[in-house]
Amino acid sequence: MTHIDHTPPGRACWIDLGSPDPAASASFYSGLFGWRVIDLGPEAGDYRMCELDGRSVAGLGPQQNADAPPYWATYFGVESVEQTLSKVESAGGAVFMPAMDVMEHGRMALAADPTGAVFSVWQPLEHKGVGVHSVLGTLCWSELLTRDTARAGQFYTDVFGWEAEHMAEMNYTIFKLAGEQVGGMMAIGADMPADMPANWSVYFYTEDIAGTAAGATTLGATVIVPPTPIEGVGQFAVIADPQGAVFNLLQPA
Secondary structure, three states, rough: OOEEEOOOOOOOOEEEEEOOHHHHHHHHHHHOOOOOOEEEEEEHHEEEOOOEEOOEEEEEEEOOOOOOEEEEOEEEEEEOOOHHHHHHHHHOOOEEEEEEEEOEEEEEEEEEOOOOOOEEEEEOOOOOOOOOOOOOOOOEEEEEEEEHHHHHHHHHHHHHHHHHHHEOOEEEEEEEEEEEEEEEEEEEOOOOOOOOOOOHHHHEOOOHHHHHHHHHHHHHOOEEEEEEEEOOEEEEEEOOOOOOOEEEEEEEO
């Protein structure tokens, strides 16, 4: 288990789940990943902090839009929410929720890229984001699925300063910042649902993907894509939790 004290700007620093049944979701992810889930109470909108080894790994709260499916949200760390939102609009994106204070924890905003993928930005104060990695149930990869990879790639280059490196042999794009891999991108293909919106997806680390996928099924989840090898990377799987929120598992090579 590796502790994280600070995530540099321009990288995924936090994830949280909007669920129609937060208590049931808390039970599922606690059972699957061993998270300790702490309800922060009505003053925090019944938001829950999920921890491993006393360190935050994710958030969980009531679903804000009942017309949308439950979903995992990705937050990118920034030095200034306002400056980042200005870049978002200049690059052709949209601001859905302007900068706001989240008590003493930090500042956030909600935006979308020009292809429709929604993401959040986080300017940390007391809450620095994910505090541990490389152990079961921790964020290990962020991936954009979109129907216009060229437009999306240019957007994130303009907003976060990422470099988009296309891997032709895999038809996959790696996003890098200062030489460090910060995320990936792939096109929504014909084998995916026709109504799938562009989205940022979350990958959780596991060292036993078959066992973790089986455990998810036992707890009421649905395996959408069973453990599948990716040459030189490892194995991945796609899971829908009992409330319908989709996430991925990754067992690195």
